[in-house]
Amino acid sequence: MVKVAESPENKSSSTVQEMQLPFEKMGLRIGDPLHLEGVDHGGRYHVKLIGYAPGQGLIVSMPVVDGKQVLLKKDRPFTVRSMARTSVFAFNSFIKHVAMQPFPHLFLEYPKELIAVEVRNASRLKVELPSMVTSDFDAGTGEWPxxxxxxxxxxxxxxxxxxxxxGALGDEIKLQFLVSVSGISKTFKISAVIRNKTLLDPGELPYKYTYGLQYLGLSDAAKIVLTGYIYELQAQDY
Structure with missing residues (x-):
């Protein structure tokens, strides 16, 4: 069973619609990244999908941290997050088997229930996140950050x-801010390019400028964290 929740901009009278949709219909491909979040005592790990057997389990790569493989214990529970097409989804699972041969991998419990939320590129959610901005370029705007x-x-x-x-239109900058996903705070760093710039009215003081930014070169891990954060923002409306 998969619960598919519509995004706020597309909500009907029923904000959460349940429908029969097997995990394999979500559109994940071999090699796609999955994000494991420890349920028992924390820990966040990035793995890749190696394969799955419908109704039986998922095979994923062993997580690697600082160039070293992390050996996770059997039966440890996780929340698994990823994205496919225009949706971010999450499900609860646990490690059924840890194998080192013929290559290191984990066998996860097949999801019994999966929550999917559509997140469109154009869907912008209102937030109020303090951030620090730096740049590798001298844009003539004074000292950084x-x-x-x-x-x-x-x-x-x-x-x-x-x-x-x-900066000006076309300038590249770097944002650093704090996000919280599943109760775990993470310092997030994103490179972006300035696509528009507007001088604010005096009534907006002390702020003088507003910018529209487009991200540059997001890693797979960053995309999962970002979509997970957006998913939780949307879920607050349900």
Whole structure:
């Protein structure tokens, strides 16, 4: 059973729609990243899908941290997150078997229930996230870092307001801010390019500028964390 929740911009009178949809219909491909979040005593690990047997289990790679494989224990429970097509999804599972031959891998319990939420690139959610902004380029805007506030966020970009100028159209900047996914806080760093810049009205003081940013080169791990964060923001409306 998969619960498919519509995004806020597409909500009907029923915000959560249950429908029969096997895990294999989610559109995951071999090699796609999965994000494991420890249920018992924390821990976050990035793995890749190796294969699955419908109704039986998933085979994923052994997590690697700082270039070393992390040996996880059998029966340890996890929340598994990933994304496929335009949806981010999550399900509870546990490690049924740990194998080192013929290559290191984990065998996970097949999901009995999976929650999927559609997250469209254009869907921007209102937030108020303090951030620090830096740049590798001399844009003639003074010293770095600078303080800013993220006012909306999506899978592909963000809106930001600031007191000081962060640059001009086409300039590349780096954002650093704190997000919380499943109760775990993580410092998030994103490179972005300025796509639009607007001078705010005096009524918006102390902020003088607002920017539309497009992300650059998000890693698979960053995409999963970001979509997980957006999923939880959307879930607050259900």
């Amino acid at each position: 600078k303080e800013a506030v993220i006012t909306d966020i999506s899978k592909s970009g963000a809106g930001v307001k600031s007191v000081e100028s962060l």
